[in-house]
Amino acid sequence: MKIVTWNINGVKARLDHALIYLRESKPDVIGFQEIKSVDEGFPAEAFEDLGYKVATHGQKGFNGVAILSRLPMEDVTRGLPGGDGDEQSRYMEATVIDGTLAVRFATLYLPNGNPIGTDKFTYKLAWMERLTAHARKLLATEMPVVLAGDYNVIPEPVDAKRPAAWTNDALFQPESRAMLRRIEALGLTDAVRACHPGPGVYTFWDYQAGAWQKDDGIRIDHILLSPQAADHLQAAGVDKHIRGWEKPSDHAPVWVELG
């Protein structure tokens, strides 16, 4: 089972890229973040024509996530539990089934949190607290769980070309990093890190200041696997070349193969 996560930064602006990518990469399941569309505006038919079932959790203008699957997809749930009054569409789950392998798949768009010292950073940490609690519940089911998305957290200095440049950024704050470590310590495996222990693996390059041309990237899109999912880990990586296309998303797709 090939699973992809991709922050496409606007599904309407990126529809051509998304369709080309799906044709070339042929994932069984893909989770999008930042679709920046309401459910009714999501171009589901274009994806259905490629054989995908489509489930969305949209929002006007900002945020928004979606799951596409060419495998049977069941039990779709929308929203991260514990968010009374949280209007932001950043999380959804579905069970995808490939023969005897049934995976609980989540696509998530963790709050950016900038600037630090504001309610945005507080919201980020609170959201991570909710994710921790929910991940604990998912792990207790002992089924294969895949938590994939834009975490907006740089885990370690090795995950940035210029770590010092991110010192005052919400993506690299000690609190953000500690919270991510706490989530992983529940028993989750960072699939890309497990397959690529060395430096230079990035998933995001800013549009500004020629970041892409300088390979001035950061690794903030992650696929975390429960022990039962990690048992099936075959390979993982970043489809970096998509970031080099014309008018790209600032994020590249990240994939994992479970066998």
Added chain:
DNA sequence: ATGGTGGTTCAACCA
């Protein structure tokens, strides 16, 4: 220290 770019929606917000 600032501004550099891009998407969505419509002057401003988010990243």
